[in-house]
Amino acid sequence: MERRNVGILGATGMVGQRFIQLLANHPWFNITWLAASDRSAGKTYADACKWKLDTPLPKHIAQMVVQPNTPEASTTELPRIIFAALDADIARELEPKFAEAGCAVISNSSAFRMTLDVPLVIPEVNAGHLDLIERQATRKTSGGYIVTNPNCSAIGLVLALKPLEDRFGIDSLFVTTMQAISGAGYPGVPSLDILGNVVPFIKNEEEKMQEEVGKLLGTLDGSSVSPLPAKVSAHCNRVAVEDGHTECVSIKLRKPATYEQVIAAWEEFQPLSGKGLDGLHLPTAPLHPVEYDTAVDRPQPRLDRMRGAGMASTVGRLRPCSIFDWKFVVLSHNTIRGAAGAALLNAEILAVLGKLDFRQFPPLKQPVQVAEAVVKA
Numbered sequence: 001m002e003r004r005n006v007g008i009l010g011a012t013g014m015v016g017q018r019f020i021q022l023l024a025n026h027p028w029f030n031i032t033w034l035a036a037s038d039r040s041a042g043k044t045y046a047d048a049c050k051w052k053l054d055t056p057l058p059k060h061i062a063q064m065v066v067q068p069n070t071p072e073a074s075t076t077e078l079p080r081i082i083f084a085a086l087d088a089d090i091a092r093e094l095e096p097k098f099a100e101a102g103c104a105v106i107s108n109s110s111a112f113r114m115t116l117d118v119p120l121v122i123p124e125v126n127a128g129h130l131d132l133i134e135r136q137a138t139r140k141t142s143g144g145y146i147v148t149n150p151n152c153s154a155i156g157l158v159l160a161l162k163p164l165e166d167r168f169g170i171d172s173l174f175v176t177t178m179q180a181i182s183g184a185g186y187p188g189v190p191s192l193d194i195l196g197n198v199v200p201f202i203k204n205e206e207e208k209m210q211e212e213v214g215k216l217l218g219t220l221d222g223s224s225v226s227p228l229p230a231k232v233s234a235h236c237n238r239v240a241v242e243d244g245h246t247e248c249v250s251i252k253l254r255k256p257a258t259y260e261q262v263i264a265a266w267e268e269f270q271p272l273s274g275k276g277l278d279g280l281h282l283p284t285a286p287l288h289p290v291e292y293d294t295a296v297d298r299p300q301p302r303l304d305r306m307r308g309a310g311m312a313s314t315v316g317r318l319r320p321c322s323i324f325d326w327k328f329v330v331l332s333h334n335t336i337r338g339a340a341g342a343a344l345l346n347a348e349i350l351a352v353l354g355k356l357d358f359r360q361f362p363p364l365k366q367p368v369q370v371a372e373a374v375v376k377a
C-alpha cells in the first residue's frame with residue numbers, strides 16, 4: 001500500500017524526535033518533509049538535531065535536508081499533512097500559514113487549543129469534536145485546518161476521568177502533578193535546578209490543565225464546546241524524572257460509586273476497539289487506554305510509562321478520600337501519549353473519518369457505521 005506523505009514542523013525538538021521515532025515504521029504515513037528554525041534550515045537533519053532517543057536515528061531521515069519554516073519557502077513538495085511540534089508563540093504565527101496553504105495541521109502546541117473552532121481532541125474521549133474543523137475559515141478556502149491534542153498532563157488525567165464522567169459524573173477534582181524533565185523540551189531545565197530537587201512551578205501549566213479538562217469533557221453544541229461544569233484545581237511540579245508524568249488525584253463524583261464500580265469503569269473502557277472498529281485497528285491506539293494496576297506501589301514512571309507502547313494511562317492506588325470521594329494515582333508517557341503519539345492518533349482517526357483525503361487507506365468494511373461508532377464513542 002502506498003503511504004501518505006507527511007511533514008514535521010519543529011522536527012529537531014524533543015517532540016519532533018518522537019514523531020520521527022513513531023512514524024519510522026508507520027503503515028499509513030511516510031515522512032517526506034522536515035522543518036525547524038532558521039538555525040537548522042538548510043542543514044541535514046543529522047547535523048541540525050541532537051538525537052536524544054534510545055532508538056537509532058533512521059538513516060534516510062538523517063540525510064534529509066531541513067526545510068525553512070514557511071510553506072512558500074519550501075524547496076521540496078509540501079505534504080498536505082503536517083505534524084507540528086512548536087513552542088506556542090511560534091505555533092501561533094506559523095500554524096495558520098500551513099492551514100492557509102491547504103495542510104491538515106495536527107498540532108501539539110497550546111496556541112490554538114482553546115480557540116472556539118479548533119478541536120482539542122483525544123480520540124478515545126471526544127472524537128465527535130472533530131466536526132469543528134468544518135467551521136474553520138481555511139477549510140472552506142484551501143481545505144486546510146488545525147487540530148490540537150491536549151497538554152501532556154491533561155491527556156493522562158482525562159483518559160482516567162472519561163470513564164468516571166460517563167458512569168458517575170464528576171463534580172470536583174484536585175490534582176497534583178509530578179512532571180518529567182523531558183516535558184520542558186531540550187535543553188530544558190538546567191541540571192543544577194532539578195538534580196536532587198523539586199520545582200513547584202511550571203509556567204501556565206495549572207491554568208492549561210484546568211481549562212483543557214473542561215473542553216475535552218465538554219459537549220459540542222453546534223459551533224463551540226460547552227465545558228464540563230466540574231471544578232478542577234491543579235498543582236504542577238517538575239521532578240527529576242526523565243520521562244513520564246505522575247499525577248495524584250482526589251475526586252468528588254455526582255453519583256455514588258463503589259471501589260469495584262470505579263475499577264470496572266476503567267477496565268471496561270475500550271471506546272475505539274469495541275464498537276465497530278474491530279478489525280480496523282488504528283495503528284497507534286492501545287487496546288486498553290486505561291490500565292489499572294493493583295500493586296500498592298504502582299504506577300511508577302520508570303516501570304509503567306511504556307504500557308500500551310507509551311499510549312496507555314496507568315492508574316493505581318484507588319482508595320477512599322477523606323475530603324472528596326476517591327483518590328488515585330495516574331501515570332502517562334509525556335512525549336508519547338502526551339505529545340507525538342497523541343497527535344499521531346488524531347491523524348489516524350482523521351484518516352478513518354475521511355478528513356485527510358486519505359485515498360490509499362484500505363477499504364473499510366462498513367465505513368459510515370465505523371465512523372459513527374467512533375464519533376459517538
Ligand SMILES: NC(=O)C1=CN([C@@H]2O[C@H](COP(=O)(O)OP(=O)(O)OC[C@H]3O[C@@H](n4cnc5c(N)ncnc54)[C@H](OP(=O)(O)O)[C@@H]3O)[C@@H](O)[C@H]2O)C=CC1
Nearest residue numbers: 010012013014015036037040085086087152183185186339
Ligand atoms: N515535551 C513534552 O513533553 C511536550 C511538549 N509539548 C509541546 O510541544 C511543543 C514542542 O515541544 P518540545 O519538542 O519539547 O520543544 P523543543 O524546544 O525541544 O523543540 C522546539 C522545536 O521548535 C523548533 N523551532 C524553534 N523556533 C522555531 C521557528 N522560529 N520556526 C520553526 N521551528 C522552530 C526547534 O528547531 P531548532 O532545533 O532549529 O531550534 C525545535 O525543532 C511545545 O509547544 C511544547 O509545549 C506538548 C506536550 C508534551
Ligand SMILES: N[C@@H](CC(=O)OP(=O)(O)O)C(=O)O
Nearest residue numbers: 108109110151152179183184
Ligand atoms: N508543559 C508541559 C509540556 C506540555 O505539554 O506543554 P504544552 O501544554 O505547552 O503542550 C511540561 O512541561 O511538562
